[in-house]
Amino acid sequence: MAVKGLGELDQNYDGSKLRIGIIHARWNKKIIDALVDGAVQRLKALGVTDANIVIESVPGSFELPYGSLQFLQRQQAKGEPLDAVIPIGVLIKGSTMHFEYICDSVTKALMRLNFDAKVPIIFGVLTCITEEQAEARAGLIQGKMHNHGEDWGAAAVEMASKQPK
Amino acid sequence: MAVKGLGELDQNYDGSKLRIGIIHARWNKKIIDALVDGAVQRLKALGVTDANIVIESVPGSFELPYGSLQFLQRQQAKGEPLDAVIPIGVLIKGSTMHFEYICDSVTKALMRLNFDAKVPIIFGVLTCITEEQAEARAGLIQGKMHNHGEDWGAAAVEMASKQPK
Amino acid sequence: MAVKGLGELDQNYDGSKLRIGIIHARWNKKIIDALVDGAVQRLKALGVTDANIVIESVPGSFELPYGSLQFLQRQQAKGEPLDAVIPIGVLIKGSTMHFEYICDSVTKALMRLNFDAKVPIIFGVLTCITEEQAEARAGLIQGKMHNHGEDWGAAAVEMASKQPK
Amino acid sequence: MAVKGLGELDQNYDGSKLRIGIIHARWNKKIIDALVDGAVQRLKALGVTDANIVIESVPGSFELPYGSLQFLQRQQAKGEPLDAVIPIGVLIKGSTMHFEYICDSVTKALMRLNFDAKVPIIFGVLTCITEEQAEARAGLIQGKMHNHGEDWGAAAVEMASKQPK
Amino acid sequence: MAVKGLGELDQNYDGSKLRIGIIHARWNKKIIDALVDGAVQRLKALGVTDANIVIESVPGSFELPYGSLQFLQRQQAKGEPLDAVIPIGVLIKGSTMHFEYICDSVTKALMRLNFDAKVPIIFGVLTCITEEQAEARAGLIQGKMHNHGEDWGAAAVEMASKQPK
Numbered sequence: 001m002a003v004k005g006l007g008e009l010d011q012n013y014d015g016s017k018l019r020i021g022i023i024h025a026r027w028n029k030k031i032i033d034a035l036v037d038g039a040v041q042r043l044k045a046l047g048v049t050d051a052n053i054v055i056e057s058v059p060g061s062f063e064l065p066y067g068s069l070q071f072l073q074r075q076q077a078k079g080e081p082l083d084a085v086i087p088i089g090v091l092i093k094g095s096t097m098h099f100e101y102i103c104d105s106v107t108k109a110l111m112r113l114n115f116d117a118k119v120p121i122i123f124g125v126l127t128c129i130t131e132e133q134a135e136a137r138a139g140l141i142q143g144k145m146h147n148h149g150e151d152w153g154a155a156a157v158e159m160a161s162k163q164p165k
Numbered sequence: 166m167a168v169k170g171l172g173e174l175d176q177n178y179d180g181s182k183l184r185i186g187i188i189h190a191r192w193n194k195k196i197i198d199a200l201v202d203g204a205v206q207r208l209k210a211l212g213v214t215d216a217n218i219v220i221e222s223v224p225g226s227f228e229l230p231y232g233s234l235q236f237l238q239r240q241q242a243k244g245e246p247l248d249a250v251i252p253i254g255v256l257i258k259g260s261t262m263h264f265e266y267i268c269d270s271v272t273k274a275l276m277r278l279n280f281d282a283k284v285p286i287i288f289g290v291l292t293c294i295t296e297e298q299a300e301a302r303a304g305l306i307q308g309k310m311h312n313h314g315e316d317w318g319a320a321a322v323e324m325a326s327k328q329p330k
Numbered sequence: 331m332a333v334k335g336l337g338e339l340d341q342n343y344d345g346s347k348l349r350i351g352i353i354h355a356r357w358n359k360k361i362i363d364a365l366v367d368g369a370v371q372r373l374k375a376l377g378v379t380d381a382n383i384v385i386e387s388v389p390g391s392f393e394l395p396y397g398s399l400q401f402l403q404r405q406q407a408k409g410e411p412l413d414a415v416i417p418i419g420v421l422i423k424g425s426t427m428h429f430e431y432i433c434d435s436v437t438k439a440l441m442r443l444n445f446d447a448k449v450p451i452i453f454g455v456l457t458c459i460t461e462e463q464a465e466a467r468a469g470l471i472q473g474k475m476h477n478h479g480e481d482w483g484a485a486a487v488e489m490a491s492k493q494p495k
Numbered sequence: 496m497a498v499k500g501l502g503e504l505d506q507n508y509d510g511s512k513l514r515i516g517i518i519h520a521r522w523n524k525k526i527i528d529a530l531v532d533g534a535v536q537r538l539k540a541l542g543v544t545d546a547n548i549v550i551e552s553v554p555g556s557f558e559l560p561y562g563s564l565q566f567l568q569r570q571q572a573k574g575e576p577l578d579a580v581i582p583i584g585v586l587i588k589g590s591t592m593h594f595e596y597i598c599d600s601v602t603k604a605l606m607r608l609n610f611d612a613k614v615p616i617i618f619g620v621l622t623c624i625t626e627e628q629a630e631a632r633a634g635l636i637q638g639k640m641h642n643h644g645e646d647w648g649a650a651a652v653e654m655a656s657k658q659p660k
Numbered sequence: 661m662a663v664k665g666l667g668e669l670d671q672n673y674d675g676s677k678l679r680i681g682i683i684h685a686r687w688n689k690k691i692i693d694a695l696v697d698g699a700v701q702r703l704k705a706l707g708v709t710d711a712n713i714v715i716e717s718v719p720g721s722f723e724l725p726y727g728s729l730q731f732l733q734r735q736q737a738k739g740e741p742l743d744a745v746i747p748i749g750v751l752i753k754g755s756t757m758h759f760e761y762i763c764d765s766v767t768k769a770l771m772r773l774n775f776d777a778k779v780p781i782i783f784g785v786l787t788c789i790t791e792e793q794a795e796a797r798a799g800l801i802q803g804k805m806h807n808h809g810e811d812w813g814a815a816a817v818e819m820a821s822k823q824p825k
Contacts, residue, residue, distance in 0.1 A: 008191060026340065057340050058488075058492075059481070059485040059489075062441070063450075063489060065441065065444070066445065066450060067489070069444075069445065070492050070493060070494055074492070074494045077495070093262075096457055096458045096467075097423075097433060097459065098456075098457055100457075101433050102437070102453070103262060103266050104266060104269070104434070104437070104438075105438045106441075107266040107267070107269070108269075108270050108438070108441075109441050109442070111227070111230065111273075111274050112274070114231035114234075115230075116445065120228075121231075122227075122228075123227040126261065126263075127261055127265075128261045128262070129260070129261060133260060133261050137261075151224070154224065155224040155225070155228065158223070158224060162223075162232070162235050163235060164235055164239045164242055165242070174554075175552050258592075268592060268596050269596060269599070272596040272597070272599070272600045273599075273600050276560065276561075276600045276601075277604070279561035280560075280561065280604075280611065285558075285561060287558075288557040291591065291593075292595075292596050293592070294592065298590060298591050302591075316554070316555075320558065324553070324562070324565075327565050328565060329568040330572070356670065388819070388822075389669075389811070389814065389818060390811075390815070392783040393780075393782075393819060395771065395774070396774035396775065396781075397819070397822070399774075399775065400819075400822050403824040404824045407824055407825070425789070425793060426786070426797075427763060427788070427789065428786075430787075431763050431787050432783070434764070435767045435768045438771075439771050439772070505686065588757075599761060599764070602762070603768070606722070606725065606726075606765045606766075606768075606769050607769070609725070609726035610726065610769075615723075615726060616726075617722075617723075621756070622756055622758055622760075622761050623756045623757070624755070624756060628756050632756075646720075649719065650720070650723065653718075654718070654723060654726070654730075657718075657730050659733040659734045659737055660737070
């Protein structure tokens with residue numbers, strides 16, 4: 001569990017009435033899987049039921065913003081609207097400038113989607129220089145850092161609970 | 166009190182009729198607390214009543230822009246609309262590129278929110294390379310710099326007073 | 331075929347009912363041709379018919395975003411609407427800052443077009459420091475990397491299939 | 496007077512019917528004052544009357560974009576609409592990343608305001624590495640550079656004159 | 661004439677029915693003049709008549725995006741609407757950060773204007789580190805590079821021809 005930061009909630013939230021979507025990219029699968037698992041565990045610890053945790057995927061991080069909107073709309077159409085979305089991706093610096101342009105455009109598009117969709121969109125994207133940094137932030141390196149997916153799960157419940165009616 | 170800059174008002178403002186919201190992230194708690202306190206002290210010095218200073222929090226700085234909108238809307242729904250919002254966060258450079266992408270997207274989203282919400286949104290986010298820089302700007306290092314929260318409190322009263330009716 | 335990443339689909343998609351547009355810039359023709367070919371091959375492997383793969387071009391990458399919108403609108407007007415667009419361009423760092431400003435504005439405009447056009451827009455732009463990096467990502471250097479056009483073809487079919495009705 | 500550049504007008508403009516707003520930040524007062532003075536002198540030289548030059552201020556440069564909109568709206572409400580606005584600020588690189596994020600968000604927000612307010616907004620913000628650079632551009636260093644405020648005054652008259660009716 | 665790239669059209673375009681606007685900044689006049697001339701020559705070679713090439717100017721590059729919109733609207737109001745606009749500017753790195761912020765905001769605003777005005781806006785802005793780089797791209801250094809204005813003229817005719825009716 002997080003020692004400081006996002007993981008510390010300002011009050012006890014009850015997630016038992018919330019439906020939370022997780023949408024993840026499929027690059028760097030092992031790290032992604034750990035982050036998704038961390039988010040799911042925290043959602044459950046805050047009372048979100050298994051049936052109310054919906055998980056989807058898209059090919060890469062560039063697809064996360066529009067994929068999140070598609071996801072919201074499909075759930076809406078089914079009569080099972082989401083109260084928050086956690087888009088999860090792992091971006092690692094390579095030799096071209098792909099990392100920089102993807103990180104920047106994805107971060108801003110996820111930020112904007114909060115306002116356009118009027119649903120909290122949590123920033124579950126790691127923007128790392130090395131693969132090891134990403135592994136550490138997914139809790140995969142013993143004794144280093146906690147799984148950031150836990151923070152994202154907590155943030156989703158908090159922000160969904162603060163949504164104006 | 167600020168020696169130069171934001172802290173110097175162009176005229177005497179009367180905050181006694183204004184309701185000001187402060188919304189802060191919860192990372193780097195000691196620094197955040199000092200900044201919030203600086204803002205509150207300055208708001209009071211300019212006549213804002215205790216009852217009209219409303220304080221909320223969000224998990225991290227990425228949540229500040231949408232959290233500010235939620236905050237504005239909840240206050241509106243309660244019949245207690247805010248005349249300005251001061252989002253407060255402390256971002257410190259780490260080893261990944263998280264700092265850069267969060268700083269950039271948060272700054273732009275707060276800027277934009279001014280126009281979308283039609284309420285002054287003050288920029289209360291420190292974007293520092295070291296923790297010491299942030300402490301200095303929160304007035305926590307004796308004899309170094311003043312508490313920037315004071316400037317933000319003054320800016321909130323001024324910008325709210327300049328709002329077209 | 332891709333070993334990991336975008337190329338691995340999360341399920342079997344049937345592209346036989348989809349119409350996919352490819353719009354490419356004309357700079358660095360040999361690399362562009364290989365990328366377009368990779369995308370076409372993958373689209374066909376996923377069931378998209380020859381008649382439903384529509385290929386257009388624009389002068390340079392700056393024209394890709396607005397050119398994609400023109401393309402979508404012309405196809406719409408013909409009664410042959412596109413289910414996804416793959417804009418393809420190859421940008422290589424030169425001695426001025428042209429590369430940086432074009433890469434940044436094109437990436438963000440393509441991201442935004444997803445939301446404005448309500449059609450998946452795949453990011454088929456290489457942002458490379460050297461021409462060799464671009465050749466490798468087009469599958470033109472034996473034994474180095476796979477043709478990224480294949481990933482884009484797969485992403486187009488997947489994202490089009492996930493479009494809410 | 497400017498030797499080349501903005502200062503050279505493409506034709507003789509008559510500012511006698513125009514009302515121009517200047518809104519300045521209050522940091523770096525000596526430099527700001529010189530720039531405002533340069534703009535005012537040039538406006539007058541182009542025929543703008545004293546009564547039609549309206550000057551306002553905001554605390555810092557972050558407040559310039561929304562402050563410009565407030566300014567436009569207040570003047571509109573008074574029945575004294577502005578034909579152009581010159582927001583003036585002086586930003587100087589410090590030890591944190593504050594400079595970078597403020598410069599970037601302010602520049603883009605002022606650019607956008609042109610389109611949203613449908614009134615020319617001139618870019619009167621200096622983004623300098625050193626204070627000396629800013630002094631030089633305010634005409635405060637004898638024999639170095641001209642006062643850039645003059646260019647901004649000329650640009651305001653020209654752009655206001657080119658406004659479609 | 662261009663050896664590769666933008667200069668090679670994908671088909672023969674007939675510009676004889678098109679009206680094209682050129683709007684240029686007035687800094688670095690010699691280079692600007694050469695670029696405007698290159699664009700005009702290419703427009704004529706593609707059949708655009710002298711009467712249908714309309715040339716305007718603005719003070720500096722920051723004014724190009726809004727100046728282009730004013731230009732479009734004035735021509736519209738006259739009953740002589742433009743089918744494409746070529747904004748031309750030359751930006752050269754100086755000692756402050758002015759270059760970076762202007763280049764970035766101008767590029768993105770021109771990109772966006774395509775979508776807002778629904779008319780092709782060609783990117784005719786050079787973003788150079790040295791003046792010599794700009795001269796070379798204006799065809800002013802014998803035996804070095806071709807005049808990029810030619811590419812912009814060709815792109816304007818092509819993009820205008822591809823406009824949906």
